Each structure stands twice: as structure tokens, then as C-alpha cells.
Amino acid sequence: MTDRALELAAPETPRSWVRRPASYWGGVATRLARDPVTLICAAILLAIVLVVIFAPLIGLDDPYQQSVVRRLKPPGTPGHLLGTDELGRDLLARLVYGGRTSLLMGFLPVLIATLVGGTLGIVAGYAGGLINTAVMRTIDVFYAFPSVLLAVAISGVLGGGVRNGLLALTLVFIPSIARVSESITMHVSTQDFVDAARATGAYPHQILIGHVLKNVVAPILVFASSLISISIVIAAGLSFLGLGVAPPIPEWGLMLSTLRPAIYVAPLNAVLPGVMIFVTSMCFNMMSDGFRNAMDVKA
């Protein structure tokens, strides 16, 4: 009887009955598949992105074609599915083409700022000492201004236009991404496992690639993806103030601004660009939350 119990307590080498994903990214995919909210948000974003990219192919009206007699038609008007704006231009076409500008303004500055700021922050955090002081104090100078104010100031100096708007937004995001990267890298590289790696005689770049980056890249990407929505909103704000995109180029923020006087006459038309900004930025935010959870091996 006792022998039997002992036998049960110590089984011979069991086969691995827990199915293990093949790799880290395999595990991320498995966890994402179990998260419907993130998947739905990703699907909405994918749909928006596809429509926006293939805008010329889906048979929309000319977003620049004005018509004095067809101003502020309500949504559902024949020929104008979402109605028209204050100059009689098709709102659906303008929303789709405006999405091109808005998504570009949301995505590109964050991408460039992540590459630049992330590199600066990781180098500063890993190197420490004088390099850290030099980089981070410079960053602090930019960080002293609130981000919207800084964007307004930069594009005010540089002038309006898409290119200057992109530049202003990029400069606004570099400090915050650099700072987050630096603090994550600093935290990771003071852990015992980095010391243990150092004790194997590994060179600093081997430790950086093999141990530090793996712990640092995912949180930085998650932080950056949460900035995309902020970038869209700030870009819209710049246009609203007349500093970003210049009319007649369609852009969600600018459309919100020019439709504002019509809010009492045609509230639905006036609200639509705002709805697009809201839906897109919220989907980006919820998707980045989902990615953060999926990238955590402990989940």
C-alpha cells in the first residue's frame, strides 16, 4: 500500500502535458487570440486603415468638389451617404481622405519618435553616468513644456502645413518616449540577472541584446502605441487652431473646426469627424492595453 503511494508520488519522467508555444511571439499570439476586445479594436482599425489606403479605388466622390446648393445635407441624402459639409462637399469622401492625413499624423510622428527617443533612452539608461546626464538633461529641457503647448509653439514658429505638423509632433513625442525608455532600461539593467550575465564575461552589447532589450522593447512599444491616439488628437487640435493642415485638404481636426458653426443646423454632420477621432484613438488605446497584457509572459 505504502509502496503504491510512493510510486504515485514519484512518476517517471512525465511527458510535457502543458502545450507550450514554440516561441515568445507564439505565446503572444496565443494570448491575443483569447482577448476579444483587443481583436475587435484591431479589426476596426484594420478596416479604417484599408479603406483609407484604397480610398481612390472605392468609387468615392471628389472630396474637393463644392456645391452651393447641396450644403449641409443630412446623412442619408441620395448620392451623399453621410451628407455634405458646409461647402457642399461629400462628407464620406472627406472623412475617408481626411483619415489619410489624420492617420499619417497619428502614426508617423510616433514611429520616428520611437526610433529616435527609444534609442536615446536605451543608450542613456544602459550606459549611465555622463552619457545619461547629458542626454536626459537635454530631454528635460523639452519636457518642461506641456506637449500641446510645445506642438503649438513649434508649428507656430515653423508655420502650418502637413510637413511642419509632422515635425512638431515628432519633436513633442521624443522626450516622453526617451524618458520612459530610459527609466525602463535603467530598472532592467540594475537587476541581478544582468549582473549574472556580466559575470559570464559577456560584452556589454551582448548583454544589451540578449537580456536588456527583451525586457525593454515590449513596454516601449506599448507606451508608443498609446501615443498614437494622442498624436491624432494633437494633430486635430493643431488643425483646429489653424496651425496644422491648411484648407482645403481634408483632415479630421480641421473638418471638426470648419463644421463647428453648423453644430445647431446639422449636428450629425458636425459631429462625424469627432466620432472618427474618438473611435480611432480609443481603438488604438485599447489595442495597446491588450498588447501589453499579451506581451507579458506571466499572463
Next chain:
Amino acid sequence: MVVSAPPAAATAEAPPAPDPRDVGGPRQPMLIAERLTKHFTLRGGSPGRRAVVRAVDEVSFDVRKGETLGIVGESGCGKSTTARLLIGLTRPDSGALVFDGEEVVASSGVAVRRLQRSVQMVFQDSYASLNPRLTLQETIAFGPRVCGDSRAAARERAQSVLRLVGLDPALFARRYPHELSGGQRQRVNIARALAMGPRLLILDEAVSALDKSIEAQVLNLLQELKARLSLTYVFISHDLNVVRFMSERVLVMYLGKVVEVGPVDRIYDNPRHPYTRALLSSRLSMNPRERRTIPPLAGEPPSLIDPPSGCRFRTRCALAEGICRAVAPALSAQGEDHLAACHAATPGSGHGAVAA
């Protein structure tokens, strides 16, 4: 250089075969620390008058081949800094390290790296010392990989050391650290150190964070590995009973200085330094009738920034006299292989407790 387990019967009695890597011969200590000093400069204050923490001050000792040297002392006495100096994670301000007859030069030459790999360390915090994003196999294989092993050879090696510490690679190789218990994690840390093929293992409070039954298992594993792989240990702990169980010789540190060093039985049965006596009497007795009411030692240890003149222990020592304030005691012989740094135990020191 695959770790192959020798047959169990052979290791039980026979003395360990001479290690082919042995350079200096059996009498040459594995590691000699010669007047190691590490001072940390605190930030703040004007550059000329910054406070200096004398974490380790002219510490000299040797670690003999095949032994376990226990290092004990209160927190903040420099145990961990000493460990980091031995493994090369911290550069000493002055002093020298001699590994098996070869001096470890404080520059990053190739020879230094090779020596460094012969000394490995197991850290106290079993969780922080494993990369949370790497599987155990990836963590263990990292060391061999950077030493130039191929991917396959490094994986092979990781699996063989996992087996060596009693973890089945089929079950554990692809797990992440958070999926293990504390004891299992510490086994992985030991495996990671062993993967480098070290001759000297520094165990810095390696079992202190484990609960008692797991601690005993890991201690037994360490003893077994030491015999099988003819390792040498430096065993750092604040747990005096565990040190007695593990060590052949014990080194007692106080405020960055060595106060006493000797064979484990002499230190525990006939301590010569008043600090060692106080430390030993702070152990709890298993007998409730021997309940202790008076603390063996009062107060906090003095600051390392401004240590007392002369003997650093004099501010808390019952035997302190004028000479202790004036002159720092050197380590002096207290019988065979036993050294203590106390005027009261050194004839001719001028202390009232000994004949002049």
C-alpha cells in the same frame, strides 16, 4: 567540456581526481585576496568633501582548493561587496586577486575573462537573478553562447546542467522563471553558474530566502555538486548554523574588516574576537530554559562613512581600552590556522587583558 556525472560509487569515497585545469598544484590557494579595498563615494556635497563609504577596507584572505569558506557578519559589514569584488562585478580601488597562482589584472583582457568564468556566483534573490522574458534554457545557455559555443552545444549544455541540479529538462527547459517555486529557481541559478564550468562558486546568501525544508534540500544539492564537480565554495550567509554545516573555515567580517578567520570548529568553540563571541551568542538556543534576555551586543554598528579610529569594534566592545582607540589591531595567530584582529587576544599588544 560537458559536465558528465561520474558514477556515484566512485565519488563516495575516493578523493577527487586532480582537476586538469589546476595550474598551481593542490597547495596553491584557489583564490588569494590581497588587501582588497573598495570605497564608494557618495553623491552630493562639494566634490572635495564628498563622503566616502569604506565598504571593504584592506581585506586579505585566501580560499583553499576544495574547501568551503564561510563568510559571516551583520548586514552592511561588506560581505556582498566582497563577493562582487571576488567575481569582478566591482573593481577594487586597490588590492589584488590571485586566482590559482595567476594574478587577475584589473583590465579587460581576454585572460581576465577566462579567469572570470572560472568564478561564478549565485545571488540571493532567485527571482531578480533570472531574466523574466527568457526561458530557463535560454538563460542558462547565454553564458556558454557568449563563450563561443554553438547554439546546439549551448542548449545541450543547459540541459545537462539542469539535469545536474535535479530538474528534468523535458519539463523545465522551456519554462519561464515565474512558473517555478523559489527552490526550483535557485536550482536554476546554480545550473546557470555551473554551465560556465566554474571552479569557484560564490554563494551570496544563496539559500537565505528559501524556507527551511527547501533550504536543506538546496544545501544538500550544493554539497553533492561540490563533491561531484570538485568545486570550491565561498559561502556567504548571516545564518550561523548553516555556515557551520557548510564550511570548513569561517571568516568573520565587521564594518568592512576581517576580524577573525579560522577552522569552523575553532571559530565556533573557541572564538577569540569579542565580536565573534557576541555574534555566536546571538544564536537562538533550542532549549527554552536557555532563553536569552540580555542582548549580547547593544546598538547599531557605527557608520561606514566615519568608522571609529583604531579598532572598529571598540565602540561596542566590553574590553575596549586606550590602545584600541589608538591602534588598529592586525590579524594575529591564535593557534593553528586561526587568526583574530583583537588587541585583547594578542600578547604584547599593550592591552590590559594580556600580559605585556
